[in-house]
Amino acid sequence: MSNIINLVDHDYYEASARDRIGGVLDPGSFHEFLGPENRTVSPHLAQFNLTGAFDDGLIIGAGTLSGEKVYIAAQEGRFMGGAFGEVHGAKLVGLLRAARDNATAKGIRAVLLLLDTGGVRLQEANAGELAIAEAAHAIVEVRIAGVAVIALVGGKSGAFGGGGIVTAFCSRIIVSDHGRIGVSGPEVIETNKGVEEFDAKDKGLVWRIDGGRTRSMMGGADVFVKDRVRDFRAAAIEQIPKAPPFTLATLVAEQARLAARLQAYGDCRDAPEIWQKAGVADPSGIADVSEEAFATMPRLKEAAHDAR
Amino acid sequence: MTLDEVLAGLFPTGHAVQSGPYGTICGTGRIEGAGDCDVIGIVDGTPLSIDGALVLAGHVLDVVAKGGKGTLMVLVDTSSQNMARRDELLGLNEFLAHLSKCFALAATEGVFTLGVLYGHAMAGAFISTALSTQVLAALPGAFPSVMDLPSISRVTKLPIETLTELAKTTPIFAPGLDPLYATGAVTEKWDMANLQSQLKGAIARRPAGTADGRDVIGLERKGRLQARAIAQKVIAEAAAHA
Amino acid sequence: MEQFQIHVASARPAPGDRRQATVGVNASGNIEILVERVLPETECLVEVTTAVTGYRTLWQAVIEDFCDRCPTGGLRFAINDGGARPDIVHLRLMQGARLMGGEP
Helix, strand or coil, rough: CCHHHHHHHHHHCCHHHHHHHHHHHHCCCCCEEEEEEHHHCCCCHHHHHCCCCCCCCEEEEEECCCCEEEEEEEEECHHHCCCCCCCHHHHHEEEEEEHHHHHCCCCCCEEEEEEEEEEEEEHHHHHHHHHHHHHHHHHHHHHHCEEEEEEEEECCCECCCCCHHCCCCCEEEEEEECCEEEECCCCHHHHHHCCCCCCCCCCHHHHHHHEEHHHHHHHHCEEECCCCCHHHHHHHHHHHCCHHHCCCHHHHHHHHHHHHHHHHHCCCCHHHHHHHHHHHHHCCCHHCCCHHHHHCCCCHHHHHHCCC | HHHHHHHHCHHHHHHHEEEHHHHHEEEEEEEEECEEEEEEEEEEEEEEEEEHHHHHHHHHHHHHHHHHEEEEEEEEEEEEEECHHHHHHHCHHHHHHHHHHHHHHHHCCCCEEEECCCEEEEEEHHHHHHHHEEEEEECCEEEECCCHHCCCCCCCHHCCHHHHHHHCCCCCCCHHHHHHHHHHCCEEEEECCCHHHHHHHHCCCCCCCCCCCCCHHHHHCCCCHHHHHHHHHHHHHHHHCC | CCCEEEEECCCEEECCCCCCEEEEECCCCCCCEEEEEEECCCCCEEEEEEECCCCCCCCCHHHHHHHHHCCCECCEEEEECCCCCCHHHHHHHHHHHHHHCCCC
16 A cells, blocks of 8 residues: 555655645654544435445544644545535544644644545535634634644645635645635536536636646745645645734735735636736746646746735 | 615614625614624625625724724625636635635624624625624524535435435535524524614623634534534544643 | 445454554545454454445455455454445455555
């Protein structure tokens, strides 16, 4: 299966949630909370004739990152699209509240959220929605306690629905090419507004609208990394000290940067239009160049900010 | 009921609430014997767009900057988040999270955030407005939801009839006021008969801090039987760990 | 939905001292297995939860074959099935046994 020593060399996209944790944290440092042996499965899936997961698709625990204590949560994006159910959501909320409570006493430096989710699990819609609202509230408490909350997005499900909102509650956001971040998924927009508004089968379009390149170019994510567990790990280590405080000043600054973005690009309907307006030399090249080449290209100047 | 009826019921001695752009409203309402309260909202079933979210967030930040410790009422009759390619491209997730963060900030700064849901609220719009206040009151006719039943039916591949039957035995997925009340999303149900006294009561009972007790409420009302216990178990394990 | 157990009473003791391992994921065509070293060393138990009903005999055959090939005494395998084919079930069971035996 997975050799602990090699986990850090795996592709992040292909790795399981468990293997991502193993590779992002210092080797062998992970201690799981409420692991699968507890069999905390969803009580709601059987009535829909669905089988569950022993950890309900969310793995949580503690470990170290470059020697510093962190808490970590990783969604298994292949189990029910990584979606939030009652147990899954409560595990995340509990972890965040624990980080708030233990920040000083145990010296918790950061919480790493390895998000890989389509949003709310519809079979448990109300519980999932509430868990997202409670998690968002708890992230604020964690940040006020001085603990950085770092979002890592690079899996099969991306970070959609409430997962997209949770992502933007975090202090810093790390994304790869595979990582898509959004609220309504492309299929949902197509179903509701028609294929003219969003052709969900057009992969190029999906990535131009929601993908990691667009997000990191515009400041919707803070770092773009290559699809390697080691790159996510390195970025997390680097970003923790850059976490902004949760204050009025930070949110006033965020209001200003979002207003400026809306002002500058509010009539754009596709990413190349934005790159064109921003004076990028080769607007259509942004999507076409290799991951390697994109990683070294300059972002828009407004992308370097600490207004989250 | 209409916005005018709601405003008249909540503020019989007068209000100065005006329509703004993108379905937003902003102003103040007079509360007899208790001064004014700030009022903002998203109304007329308008989907919450990046534009509307930014306007509302600006109002919240204005209230915080004033430094008062009064009440900020958030009236909600929206739809879902705006389903548009342009909004997603420009980072709808950041705009919605920003609005929600501003509400959270207001509460930590001593403002009492009180959501009053009198119409619809769905999905991302629900999360960033009605689910971002310290207390959420629902009027008759309020219809909160995560997703409509036909869409749930499509995704789960179960017929609507089956889902409707299942919804009778569990509040865990169905749209509507009763399930969202049972699970702890809606704090209080108000009736139209004496809105201002219910409003005054909510203000008098405003929470002392910013703790989130919705999972406790969900357990008490038997709508969410596991959430609270699981969160507490995690906290206990983390406390016991080095 | 079906839940059943397949009990093997004379398994060869599984080597290693690892207490627990997780293999696979409950996704379409796949299975999740939780392996625990909690039984007497000649017993093996496999618990199956599946939404694909009517294949108990096939599960029995796959599992008995696996226990013949592999020392599984002392181990309990709990399976959440996502509709996996027998070859995938066999693969995951082997992966689980290997992990418990101390191999990567």
